[in-house]
Amino acid sequence: MGGLRKFKKLDTKTNAGEKTKKVSSPGQIFLFGEHAVVYGQPALATAINIRTDAEIESTENNEVEIKSEGIGGVTGEASEKNGEWSIEKISGDSEKLQFVIRAIELTFNYLNTGSGFELRIDSELIPGSGLGSSSAVTTATVAAVSSILGEKLDKEEITHLAYKTEETVQGAASRTGVNVATYGGFLKIKGEETIPLSNIPELKVLIGYTGKYGNTGELVRNVRELRGSKPDLINPIIKAIGDTTEAGTKALREKNLEKVGALMNANQNLLEGLRVSSPELRNLIKAARSSNALGAKLTGAGGGGCMIALSPNNDIEKIAKAIEEEGGEPIKAKVGVEGLRY
Numbered sequence: 001m002g003g004l005r006k007f008k009k010l011d012t013k014t015n016a017g018e019k020t021k022k023v024s025s026p027g028q029i030f031l032f033g034e035h036a037v038v039y040g041q042p043a044l045a046t047a048i049n050i051r052t053d054a055e056i057e058s059t060e061n062n063e064v065e066i067k068s069e070g071i072g073g074v075t076g077e078a079s080e081k082n083g084e085w086s087i088e089k090i091s092g093d094s095e096k097l098q099f100v101i102r103a104i105e106l107t108f109n110y111l112n113t114g115s116g117f118e119l120r121i122d123s124e125l126i127p128g129s130g131l132g133s134s135s136a137v138t139t140a141t142v143a144a145v146s147s148i149l150g151e152k153l154d155k156e157e158i159t160h161l162a163y164k165t166e167e168t169v170q171g172a173a174s175r176t177g178v179n180v181a182t183y184g185g186f187l188k189i190k191g192e193e194t195i196p197l198s199n200i201p202e203l204k205v206l207i208g209y210t211g212k213y214g215n216t217g218e219l220v221r222n223v224r225e226l227r228g229s230k231p232d233l234i235n236p237i238i239k240a241i242g243d244t245t246e247a248g249t250k251a252l253r254e255k256n257l258e259k260v261g262a263l264m265n266a267n268q269n270l271l272e273g274l275r276v277s278s279p280e281l282r283n284l285i286k287a288a289r290s291s292n293a294l295g296a297k298l299t300g301a302g303g304g305g306c307m308i309a310l311s312p313n314n315d316i317e318k319i320a321k322a323i324e325e326e327g328g329e330p331i332k333a334k335v336g337v338e339g340l341r342y
């Protein structure tokens with residue numbers, strides 16, 4: 001997959017794309033490696049069957065209308081000044097929809113054209129739940145907007161624009177989220193390298209939602225500050241998370257689920273060292289482990305959001321019950337599912 005072949009600028013000012021388009025991107029969980037992946041260590045993540053759908057309809061004018069079910073809406077105007085495209089005269093929930101707005105602007109500028117449209121987003125992924133809602137919505141937005149502007153971008157171009165969006169809005173980001181949202185399956189990410197993994201054994205994974213919002217940008221900044229103030233403590237933890245990802249990937253390939261679970265537990269301890277866990281996450285993780293989970297850890301940025309538990313064959317209901325009794329919401333997810341549909 002590597003880097004982007006070229007950063008092309010189309011010489012078109014006309015909107016010759018499709019009139020309407022439906023797209024959909026999956027959410028994701030990290031089996032290993034969140035946070036450390038921001039510093040070039042490997043991470044292993046997989047797409048889940050909880051998705052974000054987007055539908056776009058082009059209009060004859062330059063009015064942009066974004067409606068996100070349960071989140072809010074924004075209106076504005078597609079505008080070009082000195083060769084730079086943006087959405088002007090924005091009103092509405094621009095803060096809540098900042099990933100969408102930025103993704104649209106970057107797509108306009110990449111294609112060197114813009115137009116009006118109505119974009120309707122319907123996501124099963126709760127923002128701040130740690131299941132990759134921003135990557136899913138960003139990827140879906142780039143795919144949808146480019147389709148009506150006359151250019152079906154390839155997956156590499158979509159991940160490039162979606163990654164630039166996340167980096168701009170979040171401050172710092174790895175390529176994990178947007179790659180999983182685009183390509184789906186199981187992916188090992190290391191820096192700019194994306195390695196799809198095949199022959200992964202069937203995994204029974206239970207997600208436990210704490211019901212608390214985790215602010216990814218803030219958590220990533222906190223780790224950066226901690227690393228800046230205590231490099232001798234934090235750098236070895238980050239490196240150890242990378243080693244855990246490598247060992248976990250090997251254990252998965254060998255279909256040794258007990259070892260995968262033990263390494264997930266080790267990864268959680270290291271994430272505790274980065275101070276991104278929370279009392280609610282700890283309670284759900286403890287409840288899952290006491291109910292025979294092979295391993296349990298937080299997933300995504302932490303600070304709230306979700307944990308995941310790897311279940312042996314017959315114990316998924318037992319783990320779900322334990323998570324519920326501890327005040328969490330158990331979610332049974334299928335892993336390794338398809339990426340962007342467009």
Ligand code: MEV
Pocket residue numbers: 033034035036037038130132172173174175176177216220300301
């Ligand atoms: C957040 O979903 C995962 C982090 O590793 C940040 C990133 O990879 O962009 C915390």
